[in-house]
Amino acid sequence: MESARDVGILLSRENIELRKRPIRAIVRTPDYRLPRDLRTWSLDYLNYRAKTGRIYNDSVLCLASDILSDDVVKLRAGRYFDFMCSNLLAPLDIWEVGRKSPALRGRDLILDAEGRLVPFKRSRLANHIGVSTLALTTDGQLLLVAQTDDNIGSPGLLAPSGSGALEPRDVPRDTDDYTIQQVVINGAERELREECHLTAREIEESSLVGHGRWVSRGAMPEFCAVTLLNLSGDQMLDRSPRRVEQSYVHEFMPVSLAPLRLWDPNRPLEMLPHHRQAVSWPLALGLACLAECIKDESWSLRKAVLARLEG
Structure with missing residues (x-):
């Protein structure tokens, strides 16, 4: 699977298990x-x-x-x-x-x-875990982040609504019994709050949708989620990145996705036809996983996502 600059692998077989059962x-x-x-x-x-x-x-x-x-x-x-x-x-x-x-x-x-x-x-590599989420507004727009040229992840490209590295603070502290799904969602929502200047109350619900290996970065693991927001696209346009994030985040961009009939996990860039030359690999991965999930009637957020996209 390719993006504007990088290549990676979508792990569809593993993703079915990640969506089907807690691990x-x-x-x-x-x-x-x-x-x-x-x-x-x-x-x-x-x-x-x-x-x-x-x-x-x-x-x-x-x-x-x-x-x-x-x-x-x-x-x-x-x-x-x-x-x-x-x-x-x-x-x-x-x-x-x-x-x-x-x-x-x-x-x-x-x-x-x-x-x-x-x-x-x-592996002899560190393989730090990348996490990201695609946030959908109440009016069905996908919130993207335009990264600055100083951002070492995907400089100058469009990233998911929140993206970064999983950290020890994302592990639940009140129990020793937790799942990889919980840890990833904690990290993805933290990155979303930090990069898009959100509060916890403005996040309605998140679901892990898959993962892949970012070959251009040493085949590191990258996990992605989908998040429903309690804000519209216009409300997000009224905000600006926090000062501490301005070295990495240039602006927020609520955009419309292509019609559902054009969604194909093998061609995720077609889901953002007007921005395909600027799509980062984590964003391409998230779009591919979303295209897989929307066809899975057992996916927990399917009805809510469809309602926003078709509303």
Whole structure:
């Protein structure tokens, strides 16, 4: 699946399970540690990335197992710099003076000897978990975020209504029994509130709709949700990004989606025909998952979403 600049994989088989049944999650120890051979080039690479956008080193949650391989999804803590020096390094080859072959072949970090993606449980990369949500207003418009050129995620492109990294604070604190669906929705709604200047009361309901692997970023995991808002598109236009978010968020954009008859999970960019050249990969993934869900009569938000889109 392609977007304006990147490629990735929609995991339809796993997404059916994610929508069908709760899947328990745990945060395991130890935290992710960057392998020694990757640390060799980490400072040089961080210096390079710092010139292309704003960077930070907050604590994030990483995926340490595959959705269908175990009964429990294993998460672990890590740092954002570790993600930058592993997943973002993976599409590159590292050369040293005097060598006739790369000192590090980036593709070997994401593909096995048979050319298949390395499972998360065997991956040497951080694999921090990306989360996003597509927010629909009361009048059926999709709320998009135009990202600034300083945003390291998808600079200058259109992103979902809220997008970012899953963090330890997104894990429920009052229980040890929680699901990956709960954790992802907590993170997606947090990002939505932060980026679109919303309060919890202005969010009606969210549903996890799927995930994929963002191959252009070291095949990292990316999860997406759909959220119903208690605000109209015009009400969102009256708002501006919070000052703390203005380095990353340029503006909010309520837009209309293409007619339902044109929705195709294999062609998500056709759902935003007027903006297809500016669609980021997380946005393309979210649209593809939404197109899958709208055909699934068992999806919990299907009737509510259809009512808004057709109203």
